[in-house]
Amino acid sequence: MGRTLVSAIIAAHSSQKAMEGEICQVKVDFAFANDITGAPAAESFREMGADRVFDRERCALLPDHFTPNKDIASAEQTKKGKEFAREQGMLYWEVGRVGIEHAFLPEKGYILPGDIVLGADSHTCTGGALGALSTGVGSTDLAAVWALGETWLKVPPTVRVDFRGKRPGWVTGKDMILSLIGRISVQGARYMALEFGGEGIENLPMDDRFTIANMAVEAGAKTGVFVPDEKTLEYARSRAAREFTPRYPDSDAPYARREIFDLDGMGPVAAMPHSPDNVKPVRECGSPEIDQVFIGACTNGRFRDIETAAKLMEGKKVAPNVRCIVIPASYEVYNAAMDKGYLRIFTEAGAAVCTPTCGPCLGGHMGILAAGERCVSTSNRNFVGRMGSPKSELILASPLTAAASAVTGRLTDPRDVMPEEFFRNLEGN
Amino acid sequence: MTKAFSGKAWKYGDHIDTDVIIPARYLVSSDETVLGKYCMEDIDKDFVRNMSKGDMIVAGDNFGCGSSREHAPLAIKGAGCSCVIAASFARIFYRNSINVGLPIFECPEAAASIETGDEVAVDPIAGTIENRTKGMTFRVAPFAPFLQELISAGGLIPYARRRLEERRKGA
Numbered sequence A: 001m002g003r004t005l006v007s008a009i010i011a012a013h014s015s016q017k018a019m020e021g022e023i024c025q026v027k028v029d030f031a032f033a034n035d036i037t038g039a040p041a042a043e044s045f046r047e048m049g050a051d052r053v054f055d056r057e058r059c060a061l062l063p064d065h066f067t068p069n070k071d072i073a074s075a076e077q078t079k080k081g082k083e084f085a086r087e088q089g090m091l092y093w094e095v096g097r098v099g100i101e102h103a104f105l106p107e108k109g110y111i112l113p114g115d116i117v118l119g120a121d122s123h124t125c126t127g128g129a130l131g132a133l134s135t136g137v138g139s140t141d142l143a144a145v146w147a148l149g150e151t152w153l154k155v156p157p158t159v160r161v162d163f164r165g166k167r168p169g170w171v172t173g174k175d176m177i178l179s180l181i182g183r184i185s186v187q188g189a190r191y192m193a194l195e196f197g198g199e200g201i202e203n204l205p206m207d208d209r210f211t212i213a214n215m216a217v218e219a220g221a222k223t224g225v226f227v228p229d230e231k232t233l234e235y236a237r238s239r240a241a242r243e244f245t246p247r248y249p250d251s252d253a254p255y256a257r258r259e260i261f262d263l264d265g266m267g268p269v270a271a272m273p274h275s276p277d278n279v280k281p282v283r284e285c286g287s288p289e290i291d292q293v294f295i296g297a298c299t300n301g302r303f304r305d306i307e308t309a310a311k312l313m314e315g316k317k318v319a320p321n322v323r324c325i326v327i328p329a330s331y332e333v334y335n336a337a338m339d340k341g342y343l344r345i346f347t348e349a350g351a352a353v354c355t356p357t358c359g360p361c362l363g364g365h366m367g368i369l370a371a372g373e374r375c376v377s378t379s380n381r382n383f384v385g386r387m388g389s390p391k392s393e394l395i396l397a398s399p400l401t402a403a404a405s406a407v408t409g410r411l412t413d414p415r416d417v418m419p420e421e422f423f424r425n426l427e428g429n
Numbered sequence B: 001m002t003k004a005f006s007g008k009a010w011k012y013g014d015h016i017d018t019d020v021i022i023p024a025r026y027l028v029s030s031d032e033t034v035l036g037k038y039c040m041e042d043i044d045k046d047f048v049r050n051m052s053k054g055d056m057i058v059a060g061d062n063f064g065c066g067s068s069r070e071h072a073p074l075a076i077k078g079a080g081c082s083c084v085i086a087a088s089f090a091r092i093f094y095r096n097s098i099n100v101g102l103p104i105f106e107c108p109e110a111a112a113s114i115e116t117g118d119e120v121a122v123d124p125i126a127g128t129i130e131n132r133t134k135g136m137t138f139r140v141a142p143f144a145p146f147l148q149e150l151i152s153a154g155g156l157i158p159y160a161r162r163r164l165e166e167r168r169k170g171a
């Protein structure tokens, strides 16, 4: 019997057979934490009696959540993490040179095809876009990886997801993953892996693949992996910080289930409050009025996200009663968007453009919601209280839908503000 | 694992996420007694005030979904809960609980039967959950052998310490 992609990756990192359901000890290629999870990981690391991380070039700490530090408590927490990173000589980047971990690490070539990557952050699954088994753990688990260079993973069953047909320009990676979560629910892949493939993703830009992999955890999955193709390898080769070996599933791999989507008929969708699986076509959501739009996060703060939103907003204004906050996920994205004049489009439209950070995504800072406020957000979770008051509401959507909503002041299908040819001309379509 | 214990149940629904177990605004500390003060605040703001030490949280499917914050099981421990019983757990929460020593029990039948206020007794060694108020007893499936080893080592920290010592001796 053949192997799924995830089982092939585990087998290549373990001395065990790595049959489905087996708990395997695996070598880890890269392990990281952030400003929230780093300090407790450092504490656990010391309690373990460890004195050196297993490899300084494969262990990293990234300040991205409450940074630039939002208050004294977060400053103290960030400082603890930073001191630990300095003492260990491990990878650390200061504010101004970093980005949201799940955007920054792939950009810098630290997450590569065939890798096993552990991060003390649930959206570590984003790395699956590169064909890596990249998964989130808690701080203590991460500390053990820093100390030992290995961890335990159970070989999960895999749900294979195939996208067929030709993707219309208004369908982004966000619409694809929200449609999947809407169909299988927030626990549809609990304890399982998602594996994405099909001819419908052959032309899908890497940035959209990152969005899809990012939200695998919202379906409960351990990771969401893409089978590497030419696009993946080109992206990885041009950035790789070290050598890598891509892995592939066998053609007779046993899948627990298959989900098939036809892209041709798909339209923009949104996840309504308060669950990522409360998904409906945008046009069937009743156009609720909104107070804020947030374009950013590790889900949709990459170049193509910023670009499509900017192109839609060009020459338009943010609705008078709406705050629109745009946060590129990294400086690579920030600078590229600046060079192309996109940041200027946003500020001229009346949007706020901020420095790369998680910011409002987790209710940290730079865009917290008051009771009764409603926000269209390109982030990945719309749980109660996620962006501020437990009485606020969050609607999850693509950058195109978010930009269209910013302009009209209501949740809006981008096709209702732009002609068909606009979508045909978007790069990547 | 720990010996038998009992307490009063506080029942919640499906998909209780880590943002309501411990909202991000409190993630500037990882001290369990500090976190414990805000446990479940966004879903039940009186939870911490109403519960007593040793009480347990009982919930439906996918308990602990959402972020990887270890602060979630720490907040539950810090509030004084003895354990969580749920129909199922989200993957990272499951790992984190074992790692930090919060007892968790996956038992859909018990989770369905227990209501807020019920007296519940748990015997981890015998693998039973008893709803004393309703007079019903349920069996809990045992942990995989590797996880039993981890739990009996006292969690991941002592386990990793032992592994490091073994390596040093081997080197």
Ligand code: SF4
Pocket (backbone or CB within 6 Å): A065, A100, A101, A102, A121, A123, A297, A298, A299, A357, A358, A361, A362, A379, A380
């Ligand atoms: S952007 Fe949001 S989801 Fe992504 S890592 Fe930051 S807080 Fe988590």
